[in-house]
Amino acid sequence: MDESKDVPKDFIKLKSEKLSVDEVSEMVVSPSCGAVSVFIGTTRNNFEGKKVIHLEYEAYTSMAESEIKKICRDVRQKWPSIKHIAVHHRLGVVPITEASVIIAVSSPHRAESLEAVTYCINTLKAFVPIWKKEIYEDEYSWKENKECFGANSEK
Amino acid sequence: QVSVLYFARSAELAGLRCETLRVPRQVTSLQLWEEIVRVHPRLAVIQDQVVFAVRQEYVLLGDQLLVLQPGDEVAIIPPISGG
Numbered sequence: 001m002d003e004s005k006d007v008p009k010d011f012i013k014l015k016s017e018k019l020s021v022d023e024v025s026e027m028v029v030s031p032s033c034g035a036v037s038v039f040i041g042t043t044r045n046n047f048e049g050k051k052v053i054h055l056e057y058e059a060y061t062s063m064a065e066s067e068i069k070k071i072c073r074d075v076r077q078k079w080p081s082i083k084h085i086a087v088h089h090r091l092g093v094v095p096i097t098e099a100s101v102i103i104a105v106s107s108p109h110r111a112e113s114l115e116a117v118t119y120c121i122n123t124l125k126a127f128v129p130i131w132k133k134e135i136y137e138d139e140y141s142w143k144e145n146k147e148c149f150g151a152n153s154e155k
Numbered sequence: 156q157v158s159v160l161y162f163a164r165s166a167e168l169a170g171l172r173c174e175t176l177r178v179p180r181q182v183t184s185l186q187l188w189e190e191i192v193r194v195h196p197r198l199a200v201i202q203d204q205v206v207f208a209v210r211q212e213y214v215l216l217g218d219q220l221l222v223l224q225p226g227d228e229v230a231i232i233p234p235i236s237g238g
Contacts, residue, residue, distance in 0.1 A: 041238050057237070058162060058163060059237070060160065060162055060208065060230055060232070062211065063208055063211040063230065064237070066211055089237065089238075100238070101237070101238050121238055124237055124238045125235075125236075125237060125238040126235075127213075127235075128235065128237045128238075129162070129208065129230070129232055129235055129237075130235060130236070130237030130238070131162060131163035131233065131235060131236050131237070132236040132237065133163070142163050142164045142233065142234075142236070143236035144204075144234035144235075144236055145234070145235055145236050145237070145238070148234045148235050148236070149206075149213065149235075
């Protein structure tokens with residue numbers, strides 16, 4: 001196998017089409033890795049007794065991509081054995097039960113990729129400028145992550 | 156002159172997603188916010204929840220002095236909810 005193809009890579013994508021777990025996990029597969037860990041964020045159909053019809057996501061796209069790149073850089077510093085990282089986030093309308101985010105990480109052994117995936121999703125929720133709007137039957141609501149960095153962080 | 160970008164609730168309150176604004180070259184982040192609220196008074200209700208992103212770096216509303224160049228991007232960032 002051409003060794004230059006196995007250089008550690010970050011695969012970051014924000015897109016409005018349906019996300020594919022197969023596609024994202026295949027991106028990070030590597031002959032030197034015995035583990036691929038995957039997180040899938042899906043959309044729930046209820047919030048505080050209200051029925052959620054669908055979600056809508058918007059992003060400050062250029063900054064979201066650069067913040068995700070920073071997360072990847074941090075992951076590689078904390079877990080140097082990590083091989084590939086893929087973060088796909090859906091934008092626009094996301095129907096109930098479909099994936100809004102998929103994160104996949106590969107590493108030689110399982111501990112690092114499991115920890116790195118957890119770190120990625122937690123840090124994404126705190127720092128990446130993406131917003132979710134829940135659409136109910138007769139109203140809507142802009143959500144706020146409790147991890148969110150910003151004015152709330154001082155409270 | 157800087158580009159101001161509005162997202163999520165701030166875009167709904169301001170009624171637009173993007174505009175150019177003439178601002179002083181040096182200004183604190185709070186002064187910049189006050190200037191923006193002068194143009195879009197409905198934004199005042201989210202003052203306690205927003206931060207800025209200036210040249211794609213987060214900046215809290217406060218005394219931090221910003222040195223702005225023409226064409227810089229300033230974004231209003233309401234509480235985020237990605238993932």
